[in-house]
Amino acid sequence: MHIAELARIIKERRKVLGINQEQLSELTEIGLRTIKGLEAGKTNPTLHTISTILDVLGLTLEIKTKK
Amino acid sequence: MHIAELARIIKERRKVLGINQEQLSELTEIGLRTIKGLEAGKTNPTLHTISTILDVLGLTLEIKTKK
């Protein structure tokens, strides 16, 4: 999992749910500037930021054995 | 996925593979102090740190739809 892939998944999921970055910022209580930077692939987000956003989007992080 | 759970998974997997924190630090090129802090659940690691460690441990991060 790299940053570009995470950014893509979050952005796509957000659009499927029909909300914009500002609404996602309010729902997650994560700064709008942070959401923008993350979706644009410009930052290396922390676990807290990632899991909070995924949670609001109805997604979860899982760890699997590499095949 | 929260920090304590990630710490537990990484620590257990590392022991299964029979390596210590110092060896994991060398294999991942991530500072020993960072590995120690992460496994002790004292930090909020970045995606780069998490994915690099999981990769060396033969694990991968996946994003799933919450059930």
Add this chain to the structure above:
DNA sequence: AAGTAAAGAGCACTACAATGCACATAGCAG
């Protein structure tokens, strides 16, 4: 109990994530 190896923690420093604000750019409806 004593010795050794591994893990945890304090301190100080650097780099950068998170943040708000303001402005720029892209996309889309008319």
Add this chain to the structure above:
DNA sequence: CTGCTATGTGCATTGTAGTGCTCTTTACTT
């Protein structure tokens, strides 16, 4: 082409992740 809305970005600030060094604590072995 013109607005309008959403997304992207530059700048400055604050907090903290990542790091090495050193010391303490824990765990295992004899």
